[in-house]
Structure formats: structure tokens, C-alpha cells
Amino acid sequence: MKAVSVEEAVAMIPSGASVMVGGFMGVGTPERLLDELVRQNKTGLSLICNDAATPGKGVGKLFDATLVSKLTATHIGLNPKVQQQMLGNQISVDLVPQGTFVERIRAGGCGLGGVLTPTGVGTLVAEGKRQIEVDGKPFLLETAIRAQFALIHAFLADYLGNLAYALTARNFNPIMAMAADTVIVAAEHIVPVGVIAPDHVVTPAPLVDYIIANG
């Protein structure tokens, strides 16, 4: 793990990159990294995030600045700008059931080719997918998702890069921290090694590549 400035961290992300961002309706989202993506005007991003948040909040800022060309998400209903950009064919949107979304990312981070889920069988979601029977029950084969970068929000990060999360800000963060080539973390608090007890470390330090240093 290396501590870097937010400017250095975002400079590593090229325009057109695939980027996973933790958070659920903007809660548990690394806002400083998103603000810097906007400032450095990284365009054509392929964004993987649970939702589109709302304009001005979380990943909503990326849509305000029209930086996203492709979105994989579960829900975009609370961001009218994304709906407009989708209906105007400015972005392509792949909508995925939330349980499938997180399992596809988990598979990507755990070396699996995909997962078998009953969710979506017999619906539009099943179109173009392989259906596989196990013990007489139908499942969809949903393939793994990975990204070039994961932008993670943690509550605590220690000097080694061990992470702990808080309340409902945990959501997709520990799953995404396993599923990208480069993992960049913005933490609410940076603390000495030992403050996070071994039993309370959720994301172990070797998974973390960069932590955004304070101010």
C-alpha cells in the first residue's frame, strides 16, 4: 500500500477506464475521488456502481459532468439526468438485479467465472443468458464482473491499509475491493496499525494499493 494525494491517485485513471465505485445512494462513496475525477475531466468512463445516486451527490456528480459512457447498475430511478442521458443514447445502461450485481462482482474478486442464481429466470433479465438446471431447479448463469479500478470508501484505514467500515456505508465496498486491478481507498480516518483489531479488519491490507492521504 502506498499513500498518495487525491490528484496523484486520479491521474492514474485514464479516460475510458472501467471503474467500480462503492456506495448505496451516495452513502459509503469516496466523494473526494469523484470530485477529482470531475476536476481532471476523465471522460468515457465505464462505471460499475449500485445506483446513480442523485444529481450533485456521489456518482451523480459524474453524470452531471457527462463523464460516463457506460453504466452497470441496479437502480437509476432517483437520478433524472441518467434517465435523460439513457433515453438520449448518450450512455448505455445495463440494469442488473441487485443480488446478481453483487454476486457477479464477488465472483470477479474470488476467481469464479460467474454464479448460478434463480433471480431473473422467466423475466427480461434472462434474455441471452444460459439457463442451467440443478436438482430440477432453473438458474441463470451470470458471469463475473471486474474493473481496472475500484474506488473504495472506508471508515478506518490503518497505516498498512487494513480497512474497517461503518454502518450502512459498508455495502459494496469490501466486495469491490477484491474485484479490480487497482484499488484506491478514501478513508474517513487514518489510524495507527493496531487500532483496528485483527477480528475487526474487513478488508486486509494486501488488497489495498493506494490510500488517499489526508489534506
Next chain:
Amino acid sequence: MDPQIIIARRVAKELRQGNLVNLGIGIPTLVANYVPSDLKVFFQSENGLIGTGPIPEQGMAHPLLTDAGGRPISALPGAATFDSAMSFGLIRGGHVDVTVLGGLQVDAHGLLANWMIPGKMVPGMGGAMDLVSGAKRVIVAMQHAAKGKSKIVAKCTLPLTSARPVNLVVTDMAVIGFPDGKATLLETAPGISIGEVLAVTEAELAIPDTVPEMKI
């Protein structure tokens, strides 16, 4: 009584001691207000919490503690937090006893459509497809009709949420179940006749010999 409150009060009667319950956005959220105080029910918020509590007092909200709509909530004593894989493992794995969702259409066989209107509204399915596929009991809480048009239809014209039928539909006019896969009128709302229900129900409804009035 306000139609939404009739629905919420009736759905609350379906919850049992110790149930793990997931409430969707809209009318389903109101159900929590009508659970008797002596009934211990665990409410799950799919963004990673069991033990959701009421909206905090002014100035007491925590920015990292919210419901699935991103609004501040509180956590009750004994609450537990977890990541999204765990949250949907609970949902898909059959650990959630009851899910209450809103609906756009429910058809004569209990199939639900509630996540998009092609060409008009494409919000995404969020957690709805997993909830209907995996929860032990699925209850739809919705108005019986929208702008005079029945939401209990012969066959869903909107994209389905799941191939699995729901267990119960509670509207402002009726309670409808699906014994043997056939829509059946189980109860009518106070002051509503069977004839009035049938007049605004597109799906064919089986009518048992006795149809009691909802007790709310």
C-alpha cells in the same frame, strides 16, 4: 381512512413474532408504523442493516446510517450491519420471512410486474427481483386501481419481476390470495362490497362462500 393506511394496517397483521421482514419503498414502508409494540419483528434494510429504527430526531442523524432510499434512519438495540453480498444472501437464501413490495400489476396467477414501464419509466429493478425470488412470503401492497384502471389484471402486460407468484395482495379494497394458483377474494375492505371489488378488477376472481371484512 386514507387508502394507504388501510393497506399498511392490514399488511401489518401478517407479521409474526421473530419474523425477518423487508419493506419496499412507498406504501410498504408505512407498514412499520402499525406493528404492535409487543410484537418483536426484525426489519431489514437491503443496504446492509437488520434492526432499522425510526427516523432520528432533528440533528441526530448519522451520514453513514441510511435506508435503501438514502434517507437517515436509526438502528435499534441489537441491530446488525453487513455488506451487500450478505444482505442479498439473506434475501435470496430464504432467510427473509416476509417481503412487502409495491406493484404496478399483479395477474390472475399471482405474477407481479413492478420494475419498469417500457418507453416511459425505467428506474431499474434494484432488489425487487431477488426479494420476490427468495423471500419465504411475498406480499404486494398497492392501490387496487390506478386512475380507474385495475392493477389486478388477467395477464401482466408489463415486464415481470419474477416467474414466482406472490403469496398475497393487499389493496385499499381487498385482500387477494392465490390458492391453487388462482386469484381468490379473501377479504373486502370496510364498507366495500364484493360487487364493488369485482367492478374494478380485471382478473377473474374466485369468490369463496364467505368473504369476511378486513379487520384493521
